[in-house]
Amino acid sequence: MYINSAISLFYQICSVVIGLIIPRLILQKYGSEINGVVNSITQLLGFISLLDLGVGGVVQSALYKPLAEHDENKVSQIYSSATKYFNSIAKILLVYIFVLCLYYGLFKNDEFDWIFTTTLILVIAINYFTQYYLGICNTLLLNADQRISIVTLINLFVLLINTVATIVMLQLDISVQWVKLVSSCTFLLRSFLLATYVKMKYSIKKIKNPPKGVIKNQWSGLAQHIAVSVTNSVDNLLLTMFGTFSMISIYNVYVLPLLSIRNLLEVTSNSYKSFFGRLIAKSEKERLLIEFARYEMLLHYICTLIMGTTLVTLIPFVIVYTTGVNDVSYKNSLFCLMITLAYFMFMLRTIYTNVIFAAGKFKETQIYSVIECLINIVLSFILVFPLGFTGVAIGTVVSSFYRMASSAWYLKKDILERSIVHFVKHMVIDFICFVPIIIVGQLFPFTGMGIIDLVLYAVEMFAVSFLSCTVIHCIAYFQQIYCIVNSLAKRIKR
DSSP: HHHHHHHHHHHHHHHHHHHHHHHHHHHHHHHHHHHHHHHHHHHHHEEEEEGGTTTHHHHHHHHHHHEEEEHHHHHHHHHHHHHHHHHHHHHHHHHHHHHHHHHHHHHHHHTTOHHHHHHHHHHHHHHHHHHHIIIHHHHHHHHTTTHHHHHHHHHHHHHHHHHHHHHHHHHSOOHHHHHHHHHHHHHHHHHHHHHHHHHHHHHOOOSSSSSTOOSSSTTTTTHHHHHHHHHHHHHHHHHHHSOOOOHHHHHHHHHHHHHHHHHHHHHTTTTHHHHHHHHHHHOHHHHHHHHHHHHEEEEEEEEHHHHHHHHHHHHHHHHHHHHOOOSSOOOHHHHHHHHHHHHHHHHHHHHHHHHHHHHOHHHHHHHHHHHHHHHHHHHHHHHHHHHHHHHHHHHHHHHHHHHHHHHHHHHHHTTTTTTTTHHHHHHHHHHHHHHHHHHHHHEEEEOSSSSHHHHHHHHHHHHHHHHHHHHHHHHHHHHHHHHHHHHHHHHHHO
C-alpha cells in the first residue's frame, strides 16, 4: 500500500509540474484564443465520462473477490462484460465527436473556421476513444488487483514521453493540430502497454456474450457519478456556450494550480478512507470519533495554510505565467477570490465525504450531489451573462459550500452522530486565519516580474500563512494539539 501511495504521489507531483509547463508553452506559442479553444474542446470531450454512469467503480469492486479467490472464470466474465459496456461508450463517443464538430462549426465559427475546429476536435478525441475502447478495463483490473503502481508507472512513462514530444513539436513552426496529434498518439502507447501487461499476467478468456447480472449493483453509483461529472464540467460548458475562448483561457490559467493542489491533497488523504472504513466495519465508534477529530483538524489546518497562501499569490502567479501574452488581460481580483474559495470548499468537503464513502453511504447521500449540481447549473447560468467567468465561479462557490455543509450535516445524523458545532467552529477558525494573510498581502503586494521574484514572494506569504494558521489553531485547539504532540513524542521514544 505504501509503495502504491508513494509512486502515486510522485506521479501526481510530476503531473502537476508538467501540467503547468505545457499549457504555458501552448499559450505563449499560439495565444489566448487557441489556448481557450483547446481547453474548451478538451473539457467537452471529457464530458463523455458521464456515460461511465458510475460503472467503473462498481466493476473494480466486483473484481476484488474473484481476484482474491483466483477465480479466473469469474474475472473473465466481469472483464468481458465491462469491455462490452465500455466499447459501447466508445461508439457513442464517435457520435458525440460528430455533434461537437457540427456545434463548433455552426455556433463557434467567429474566431476559427470549421476546418480548424474539426481537425482539432478529431486529433484530441483520439486519446479519449482509445481510453474507452482499449485501456479502461485493463486499468480497473490492475487497480482491483492492487497493482496500482504498474498503472502509475506506465502513466508516468507515457507522460514523460508526451512532454518531450510536445516540447519538440512546439519548437517547430507548425499548427496546434500537429502538436495535439503527436500528443494523442503518445497516449496510444499507454493503452498498448496496459493491454500487453494484462495479457502477460492474467489468463483472461474473451467471452463474446457474458452472462447478464455478472456485475452486481451495476448502477448503484449512477446518480453520484452523473452529478459529479456535470458539476466538474459545467463551468467550461457554460463559458463555451455563452462566453469567448479568451474567457475560457483565463479561467483555465487560474484553475491550473488550484486543480493541481486539489489533486495532491486527494491523493495524500485517500489513504484515510480505507482506515476509516476498517474502524467503521469493526464498530469502533469511540476510536473513530477520536481519529476523525484529529484528521479533521489536520486537514482544515493544511487546507487553510495552503489556500491562504494561494489566495495572495495566485494573481502574481498568473502575471508571471502569462508573461509575453498580451492579447488579453489575465488580472481579475474578484475572480481570483471566488475561484480560490471554490477550490477551498472542494478540498474541505473531502474531509467529510471520505468518511461517508468509507461507510458505503452512496445512495443515502446521492441527493446532496444532485442538489449541488443543480445549484451550480442554475446559479452559474444566471450569473454568466452579467459577470462572465466570475459568475460561474460564484455558482461553484455556493454549490461547493452546500455540498461540504450537507456532508458535515449527514455525519451529524449518521456514522459519527456528533454535534454540527465542531464543523462550524472549524469554518470560523479557517476564515479568521485568512484575515491576517489577506491584510499582509494587501500591504505588501507583488512587484516583481520573474519566476525567482514569484518564488521569493510565495515563500514570504507562506511564512505569514504558517504563522497565522499555527498560532490561531494552537489557541483554538490547544488540547487536541497537545495530545497529538504527546502521542508522537511517545512513539519517537519507543
